[in-house]
Amino acid sequence: MAADRQAPSILGFPHRPEWGPLAHRKALAGYLRRCRDHAGVAPRQAARCIHTSEATISRMETGRAAFKLADVEQLLDVYQMRDPHERDRVARLVQEAAKPEVWQPYANAAPPLLRPLLAMEPAARRIISYEPQLVPGWLQTEEYAETVIRAVHPTKPAREIAERVALRMQRIEMLRRAESPPVLLAVVDSEVFRRPVGTPGVMYRQIKHLLALLEEMPYRLHLQIAPLTVGAAGAIGHPVVHLRFFTPEYLPDMVYLEQYEGAIYRDKPSDSERYQAILNNLCGVANPASQTPALLEQALRTWR
Known part of the structure; x- marks a missing residue:
């Protein structure tokens, strides 16, 4: 009863x-x-x-x-x-x-399928992401982000492009807040630093930005680079974001699967556990985070 x-x-x-x-x-x-x-x-x-x-x-x-x-x-x-x-x-x-969501000041530029991720990531205790093509959105410079957004939306007016860039730039601020900031563990494919996005100068400044962020937030940001030798573990083919929250008894894990024309969300425990295992395996075979600064310095020389 x-x-x-x-x-x-x-x-x-x-x-x-x-x-x-x-x-x-x-x-x-x-x-x-x-x-x-x-x-x-x-x-x-x-x-x-x-x-x-x-x-x-x-x-x-x-x-x-x-x-x-x-x-x-x-x-x-x-x-x-x-x-x-x-x-x-x-x-x-x-x-x-009842308060406005974080994306609402950029409502015209925030894709509807991205809004749940934007709204929930500030509540995360830990974020794991895998990005096979680009620098993760949280970590992009303004000029890198603008180049990417223009490539995906070549017909959008300049004002909307600028709004999308501004929205992307503010996402990193959650890692800087004093109260309960998330920890971000980002895994990127090594080809991300060989693929030209914009001019060599854009790439050079993007990599310098990553080095600065790692120095600024050593306990809140962990970046791993997955070489081609990881084989099938890195053959996911699309970005994945796994969110774990401070209060899992009230907020279950959430998985975001990005696709070219949209996104899929998963919050069933079986799906969450499966993607957690996939990402854990990828983290295990990628280069350790302690090696990332040296690998970024090496990539930097390519774009001088």
């Missing part, structure tokens, strides 16, 4: 504005779903209680709908969740979930 099970709690999810609104919304969504299940209330019954549709309850419980505090409080009444500490935390999370 519901009364025999331990009641759900949201107290383990802190109010952390630097993690972004979507993380708070997803945590709250899962909490509401668990509260409804614990109370034995059907979605249709919950919908009637706040005069909405069953589809809206579904969107609320998956983090795809905005929350109104009055509706949430009414649902908690129906679910008999009366603990004042729980309800106070819920109110704070609802408030945080």
